[in-house]
Amino acid sequence: MTWGAVIVALWCAVTGINGLDNGLALTPPMGWLTWERFRCNTNCERDPENCISEHLVKSMADRMASEGYRDVGYEYVIIDDCWLASERDQNGRLVPDPNRFPSGIKNLSDYVHSKKLKFGIYEDFGKKTCGGYPGSEFYMQTDAESFADWGVDYLKFDGCNSNLYDFPAGYEAMGFFLNKTGRQIFYSCEWPFYKIVYGHSVDFAAVRKTCNLWRNYYDVEDSWSSVSDIIKFWGNNSDIFNKYAGPGGWNDPDMLILGNFGLSYEEERVQMAMWAIMAAPLIMSNDLRRMRSSSKALLQNRNLISINQDKLGIQGSMIQKQNGIQIWRRELSMNRIAMAFLNENSDGTPRFLSFSLVDLKLTSSTYNFTEAFDMKMSSLVTEQKPLEMYVNPHGIQLFVAREIVA
Numbered sequence: 001m002t003w004g005a006v007i008v009a010l011w012c013a014v015t016g017i018n019g020l021d022n023g024l025a026l027t028p029p030m031g032w033l034t035w036e037r038f039r040c041n042t043n044c045e046r047d048p049e050n051c052i053s054e055h056l057v058k059s060m061a062d063r064m065a066s067e068g069y070r071d072v073g074y075e076y077v078i079i080d081d082c083w084l085a086s087e088r089d090q091n092g093r094l095v096p097d098p099n100r101f102p103s104g105i106k107n108l109s110d111y112v113h114s115k116k117l118k119f120g121i122y123e124d125f126g127k128k129t130c131g132g133y134p135g136s137e138f139y140m141q142t143d144a145e146s147f148a149d150w151g152v153d154y155l156k157f158d159g160c161n162s163n164l165y166d167f168p169a170g171y172e173a174m175g176f177f178l179n180k181t182g183r184q185i186f187y188s189c190e191w192p193f194y195k196i197v198y199g200h201s202v203d204f205a206a207v208r209k210t211c212n213l214w215r216n217y218y219d220v221e222d223s224w225s226s227v228s229d230i231i232k233f234w235g236n237n238s239d240i241f242n243k244y245a246g247p248g249g250w251n252d253p254d255m256l257i258l259g260n261f262g263l264s265y266e267e268e269r270v271q272m273a274m275w276a277i278m279a280a281p282l283i284m285s286n287d288l289r290r291m292r293s294s295s296k297a298l299l300q301n302r303n304l305i306s307i308n309q310d311k312l313g314i315q316g317s318m319i320q321k322q323n324g325i326q327i328w329r330r331e332l333s334m335n336r337i338a339m340a341f342l343n344e345n346s347d348g349t350p351r352f353l354s355f356s357l358v359d360l361k362l363t364s365s366t367y368n369f370t371e372a373f374d375m376k377m378s379s380l381v382t383e384q385k386p387l388e389m390y391v392n393p394h395g396i397q398l399f400v401a402r403e404i405v406a
């Protein structure tokens with residue numbers, strides 16, 4: 001443990017930090033975030049519409065409100081890295097880049113709130129953010145106070161340029177300072193991700209006590225290989241972290257990238273359905289000003305959203321994988337079960353699949369299976385009659401099953 005961590009640990013002991021208790025995240029958060037689509041584009045002269053700026057954030061808030069996203073539950077509008085000026089001010093306070101955020105963060109958050117949305121921001125636990133801007137090390141209390149003063153509702157707290165051994169005490173300390181402001185601030189952490197990729201073990205119970213959301217794996221990128229790799233990691237590690245998800249705190253497989261350049265329609269269906277099964281945050285990163293109607297319809301599909309937001313908050317897991325077909329299962333409220341059949345194969349023709357109740361580990365004699373994207377087509381599956389379907393390459397079928405009691 002470094003001296004910094006010792007000091008933070010002592011501070012926690014003296015002040016009686018005992019975990020997160022902010023009443024938030026009863027279901028996975030929903031919103032929009034700059035990073036995957038807009039990255040660290042700071043060149044507003046060359047690219048005024050897409051650079052990280054108050055203009056970009058306001059125009060996304062406008063679309064969230066006017067294009068139906070807010071009405072189906074997307075509520076947070078979050079700026080990721082690259083919003084800061086290169087130095088703190090003379091009082092040690094964070095300042096936004098003056099050219100890109102000329103009205104200041106408080107005005108921007110007021111604007112987002114005026115659209116009946118919530119406002120989120122990014123900082124980093126270490127000396128500098130991943131993009132090289134001032135980090136919160138040695139300034140956590142000051143920064144938590146700035147965020148509260150500015151009306152921030154959500155903090156994404158990254159872990160670049162820091163000491164991995166300081167994470168538990170440091171992330172706890174920031175949670176404490178956020179709570180101490182008296183403002184309800186959703187707390188999203190990257191603590192497990194850096195630990196996992198550097199081969200450290202993770203105390204998920206401590207993470208859950210501290211954070212409302214925690215990233216476990218690499219950044220999502222705009223491709224099928226990235227999305228399917230994240231799904232694979234989740235499937236292979238369900239036993240390790242699934243049980244920590246539930247009302248108050250969630251595992252984070254990263255942003256929804258529907259509407260960008262890299263996914264086909266089938267692949268977009270996969271991401272949306274799998275994020276529902278995994279009780280994942282529905283935080284989009286895309287350009288809401290330029291959405292294909294098919295992507296928008298998937299993002300706003302109330303049936304998928306209601307599976308994602310199911311109030312029991314049980315994260316689904318992979319129950320079988322064979323010949324490139326993954327079967328996933330999530331227990332839902334009202335004795336329903338969501339089941340997904342994902343075809344990873346690229347061989348160009350839809351796969352015919354047939355499963356008995358025993359294959360699906362369903363123990364009663366009759367179930368009603370309803371296709372879950374539209375909730376229009378149902379069929380009975382019994383001990384004599386298997387569940388049958390075609391699944392497109394890089395595609396998915398999702399059902400809600402309900403036991404029929406004779």
Ligand code: GLA
Nearest residue numbers: 035080081129130131158219
């Ligand atoms: C890390 C995070 C990303 C994003 C960038 C910003 O890579 O994992 O989600 O926040 O930093 O620099």
